[in-house]
Amino acid sequence: MILKLIANTRSTSLKQRVNGLLNYIQNPENTRTQNLSNYIRQPFASQPAWDEDALLEKCVYANSRNFLDDDPEQQKIEMLQTASLNGRVEDPIVHLVASFKKFEVPTVPQIEQQIDILLRHLNAEALQVQYAMHLDTDNAHYHVVINRIHPFEKNQHQQHKCVNLGDGWILNALHRSAAEIEATQGWRSEPNPMFIYNRRTQTIENNPAYMRTPDTEKLPVPILDRASRHQQPSTLQQEIHFAKSYQQYVETTVQNILRRVNGWAEWHQALAEKGLSFEKKRNGAVFQLKTYSEQITFKASLFCQKQA
Known part of the structure; x- marks a missing residue:
């Protein structure tokens, strides 16, 4: 599987960023600018389970964590309010995508276990999170939106703490998460992984065979x-x-x-x-x-x- 951090390339306000991302992941009909919760949740916002009659739809499963309200619209307001509790952080919203190889489709319990692993490696278990599985392409994938502002813990300035995801090494945390998920759930790993999962000690270790690719040899x-979508x-x-x-x-x-x-x-x-x-x-x-x-x-x- 591939875990990817989606960079924020839009110079929008916090309100536009929160509403845009959450709407985008809930509602496939809306544009990114207007909408990243609706995009991941429709058409099953009120039904967090698989529907065999709707496997061709964009979103087949959606869920959230650490919100006071279960309603997606209220969660948008709640995330915006929480994100506004630290004025020193310009963009506290993080967007991730997890993608699987062709014909690999995780079950709902597997998705929830993957979110457990991912949030643990990111130190984000107490943060507001929305996520949803899509089956609109050849590769099953799910979007994750995380609010880095802690809902109740405060910092030395008496503002709500901004959590440094992965202790500042967010990409390493994503690679570690992928290694553990692949090993514990049996998914095929990507070639040349940075980390491997030690089943005996149940810990993540550096891959001694990992070969770092120079920037000049990386592809656009x-x-x-x-290549990832077509698996070739x-x-x-x-x-x-x-x-x-x-x-x-x-x-x-x-x-x-x-x-x-x-x-x-x-x-x-x-x-x-x-x-x-x-x-x-x-x-x-x-x-x-x-x-x-x-x-x-x-x-x-x-x-x-x-x-x-």
Whole structure:
């Protein structure tokens, strides 16, 4: 399984963020801007159980924790009020997604156990949480929305405490959670995991065989997502895999495209299909390839002469 942190790329107010996320996960018909509780909960907000007649619907199971009210609409108000109790924190709302391999679908008890494990590793067991399972794609997945502001504990400034998820190592906490969930529930693990679960001691340990991937060899997020959804490497992923480095990949790609294109429009289109862009810079030009965490820039002179 894959546990992913969804970055907040929108500069919205706290109210828009809370309402937007909770509406988004409850209501599949609404947009992200307006709606992340409705999106994950509809059409079964009042019925937290599987429905075999509705497996094609977006949301088949939804639940929440640490709210005073069971009504999703009241929970939105409650989460917003709690999130507002610490004015020093600009964005206390965290959005996570857990995704499974094709044909892997957890049961309701398994989902609840997974949430137990996830919240324990994140130190979020006392925080407000909403979550819901979706079956609208080839891969079963569920969304989790967490409010980091503690509902009753306060800090030294007498404001409600903002919990540092995973003690500040949230991505490690997600990898640890995935390792424990996969081992205890029998799901297939992703290749090259950072952590492994020791069944004898029932603890999470560093994977001694883990190989860290340099940023320059990481693939752009859309490519990784596409490969994850289809459970097979994309064509571009395979091409890059067989290249020794990104630079070799860019060089081979550029030379092949130069041989067959006859105009600017065709040039840019062919590069875009290979995950590349070309831009003039001062007296020269650059090629750019966006990786998982950054955009790598190469001087065009590395791969072709000015005359090209």
